[in-house]
Amino acid sequence: MQPPRExxxxxxxxxxxxxxxxxxxxxxxxxFAVGVALVTLGWIGRSASADPxxxxxxPSAPAPPAPPAPPSNAIDAGAPVAxxxxxxxxxxxxxxxxxxxxxxxxxxxxxxxxxxxxPGVGPKRAEAIxxxxxxLGRFQRVEDLLRVxxxxxxxxxxxxxxVRLDAPPAADAGAP
Numbered sequence: 534m535q536p537p538r539e540x541x542x543x544x545x546x547x548x549x550x551x552x553x554x555x556x557x558x559x560x561x562x563x564x565f566a567v568g569v570a571l572v573t574l575g576w577i578g579r580s581a582s583a584d585p586x587x588x589x590x591x592p593s594a595p596a597p598p599a600p601p602a603p604p605s606n607a608i609d610a611g612a613p614v615a616x617x618x619x620x621x622x623x624x625x626x627x628x629x630x631x632x633x634x635x636x637x638x639x640x641x642x643x644x645x646x647x648x649x650x651x652p653g654v655g656p657k658r659a660e661a662i663x664x665x666x667x668x669l670g671r672f673q674r675v676e677d678l679l680r681v682x683x684x685x686x687x688x689x690x691x692x693x694x695x696v697r698l699d700a701p702p703a704a705d706a707g708a709p
Contacts, residue, residue, distance in 0.1 A: 632695040639700045640678075641671045651692055658683060672698055 552558045632638045632650040639647070640662075648659035661681045666672060675696055678684050 634694045637695055637697045639697050640675070641666065641699050651695060653688065674698075 630636065630650065631652070638650055643662075645656060645659040645663065648654050648662055649656070654662075658681070661683075662678065665677070665681050669677060672678070675689060675693060675698065678689055678692070679686065
């Protein structure tokens with residue numbers, strides 16, 4: 534009778550054992566993990582940009598106060614009553630509305646309120662734009678806004694239809 538033979542490891546098992554001992558296995562495992570992480574982050578970024586967070590509308594201007602009511606003893610039953618019109622609802626003036634290509638912001642004459650009509654401009658960024666205008670004297674090009682911290686090329690491209698350097702000259706009323 535022959536002694537029982539020991540089982541030889543299968544070729545796959547031997548291959549896995551050798552792979553674990555190899556330094557390339559650790560490197561390959563790390564590369565694989567980084568690849569999975571990048572694919573996951575890409576998927577998260579794509580799904581996040583597809584459903585943007587809605588922005589609440591800007592609060593509207595408060596309604597003008599109502600005129601005071603006349604005292605009850607001031608009206609005489611026999612006297613004629615003067616009918617006065619109630620104050621008309623005031624339309625928002627141009628500085629409170631969003632800038633459009635029809636009503637642009639004129640950079641070399643704009644105030645803080647005018648600059649805030651641009652998308653993404655708050656009081657601090659408006660002040661930074663005015664500080665730059667004071668340093669330069671006046672803006673020569675719309676691209677001068679790139680020198681303000683926080684304003685990049687994409688912002689300037691977005692604002693280009695909404696801004697002008699100077700207001701057009703006023704037409705003379707007496708000219709033919």
